[in-house]
Amino acid sequence: MKQQRNVxxxxxxxxxxxxxxxxxxxxxxxxxxxHPDCEYPGIVWEDYLVxxxxxxxxxxxxxxxxxxxxxxxxxxxSMGHNPVMRLxxxxxxxxxxxxFKSAARxxxxxxxxxxxxxxATPSVMNLHYFFDxxxxxxxxxxxxxxxxxxxxxxxxFDWDYEQAxxxxxxxxxxxxxxxxxxxxxNKKYLILKYEDLVSHTREKMTEVLKxxxxxxxxxxxTAAENLGITGSSELRDSEGEVHWKxxxxxxxxxxxxxxxxxxxxxxxxxxxxxx
Numbered sequence: 001m002k003q004q005r006n007v008x009x010x011x012x013x014x015x016x017x018x019x020x021x022x023x024x025x026x027x028x029x030x031x032x033x034x035h036p037d038c039e040y041p042g043i044v045w046e047d048y049l050v051x052x053x054x055x056x057x058x059x060x061x062x063x064x065x066x067x068x069x070x071x072x073x074x075x076x077x078s079m080g081h082n083p084v085m086r087l088x089x090x091x092x093x094x095x096x097x098x099x100f101k102s103a104a105r106x107x108x109x110x111x112x113x114x115x116x117x118x119x120a121t122p123s124v125m126n127l128h129y130f131f132d133x134x135x136x137x138x139x140x141x142x143x144x145x146x147x148x149x150x151x152x153x154x155x156x157f158d159w160d161y162e163q164a165x166x167x168x169x170x171x172x173x174x175x176x177x178x179x180x181x182x183x184x185x186n187k188k189y190l191i192l193k194y195e196d197l198v199s200h201t202r203e204k205m206t207e208v209l210k211x212x213x214x215x216x217x218x219x220x221x222t223a224a225e226n227l228g229i230t231g232s233s234e235l236r237d238s239e240g241e242v243h244w245k246x247x248x249x250x251x252x253x254x255x256x257x258x259x260x261x262x263x264x265x266x267x268x269x270x271x272x273x274x275x
Contacts, residue, residue, distance in 0.1 A: 011097065011113065011114055011115065011116065011117055012115060012116050012117070012136075012137070012138060012212075013093055013096060013116075013117055013119070013134065013137040013138070014032070014038075014116045014117065014118045014119070014137070014138040014139075014140065014212060015050070015119055015120070015121070015130070015134065015137055015138070015139050015140070016028050016029055016032075016118065016119070016120035016121070016140045016141075016142060017050065017120070017121055017122075017123065017124050017127065017130075017139065017140070017141050017142070018120070018121070018122040018123065018124070018141075018142050018143075018144075019124055019141070019142065019143045019144060019149070019168065019171045019172060019175060020122060020123060020124070020149060020167060020168060020171050021122040021123075021149075021153060021157075022122075022144070022148075022149045022152040022153045022156065023122060023142055023143060023144040023149055023194060024142050024144055024194035024197065025046075025120040025121065025122045025142060026120070027194070027197065027198075027227070028120070028140065028142050028192065028197065029045075029118055029120045030227060031197070031201070031205055031208075031224050031227060032116075032118050032208070033118060034219065034220050034223050034224055034227075035116075035209065035214060035218070035219050036218055037114055037115040037116060037214060037215070037218075038114060038115070038116045038117075038118050038214075039100070039114040039116070039117055039118070040117070040118055040119070041096040041097070041099055041100045041117045041118075041119055042096075042099035042100050042102065043099060044096075044099060044119075045118070045119055045120065046119070046120055046121060046122070047096075047119045047120075047121055048121050048123065049092055049121070049133070050121060050123075050125070050126050050127065050129060050130050050133065051121055051123045051125040051126060052125075052126070053126040053129040053130075053132075053133060054126055054129070056085060056088050056129075056133070057085065057129055057132070059084070059088075060082055060084035060085045060088065061082070063084050064082045064084055085129070085132040085133055086132065086133065086135060088133060089132070089133030089134045089135075092133065092134075093134065093137070096117055096119060097117065100117060115214060116138075116212060116214070123171075124141065124171050124174045124175055124178075125174075127141075127174050127175065127178045128174075128177070128178055128181070130178075130189075131182070131185075131187050135187075136188075137188070138188045138189075138190075138211070138212055139187075139188060139189035139190070140189070140190055140192060140208065141175060141178075141189060141190070141191045141192065142191075142192050142193075142194055142197075143172070143175060143191065143192070143193055143194065144193070144194035144195065145194075145195060145256070145259075146165065146168040146169070146172065146270065146274055147258070147259035147262065147267075147270055148194075148255070148256065148257065148258040148259055149164070149168050150164040150165055150168060150259070150270070151258040151259045151262070152255075152258050155258070161266065161269075162269070162273075165269065165270050165273045165274065166273055168274065169273050169274040169275065172274065175191065179191060188211075190207075190208065190211045192204065192208070194255075195256050198255060198256055199256065201221070201224050201225045201227075202221045202224070202225060205219065205221065205224055206221075
């Protein structure tokens with residue numbers, strides 16, 4: 001990853017949420033980090049903050065219910081309904097920026113001020129709470145063909161086919177429900193397909209950068225199209241284990257159809273579970 005640099009208070013947060021593990025969160029993260037104005041926040045760059053947001057929601061609701069009606073009325077007018085969640089989100093955002101500055105103080109080279117800090121989580125658990133916590137952040141949701149996700153997980157981590165299919169279907173429904181709810185609310189989110197990023201990297205990254213209000217001229221699209229492999233399930237065959245050290249992409253690298261060897265029974269089972 002790139003050297004860290006000092007961070008401005010106004011630096012935007014960009015959260016990448018993957019439909020589940022093996023969906024391409026690291027890939028999209030690394031694509032964004034090719035932009036000179038993007039940085040990862042430090043030691044914690046895969047955060048799982050939203051995945052456990054139900055605990056914060058319970059806390060926020062418990063606190064809010066004890067406040068007097070007059071207080072709530074004034075706060076709703078100035079800060080929105082139950083501002084506790086948003087204020088907790090501001091604290092979490094400060095954590096990212098503080099760890100960035102702390103890392104810079106330990107000796108990393110000063111390269112100016114990043115426009116965006118990028119953090120990722122391979123989960124859409126509690127996705128519906130995202131904008132309660134981070135109303136001003138950018139959200140990128142990356143989804144991937146469920147058959148490829150399942151096969152990659154089986155190959156990488158010995159997942160059970162049946163349970164993995166059910167987990168993917170449940171996560172896909174969360175994404176669909178989120179989109180149905182949010183599409184009319186003018187929130188800053190974008191849903192991306194892993195397959196599109198792989199097959200049409202230049203086109204899709206142009207879309208992503210424009211969504212993030214970032215300059216496309218200084219982005220290295222050639223490097224993006226030739227980005228090395230990180231965390232691929234193929235590494236288990238070639239190196240004995242899955243790891244996140246970058247490797248050069250071979251000519252035979254084909255991540256889009258991991259399921260191509262599936263027989264009829266697996267396809268039928270997936271279709272029945274996923275709908």
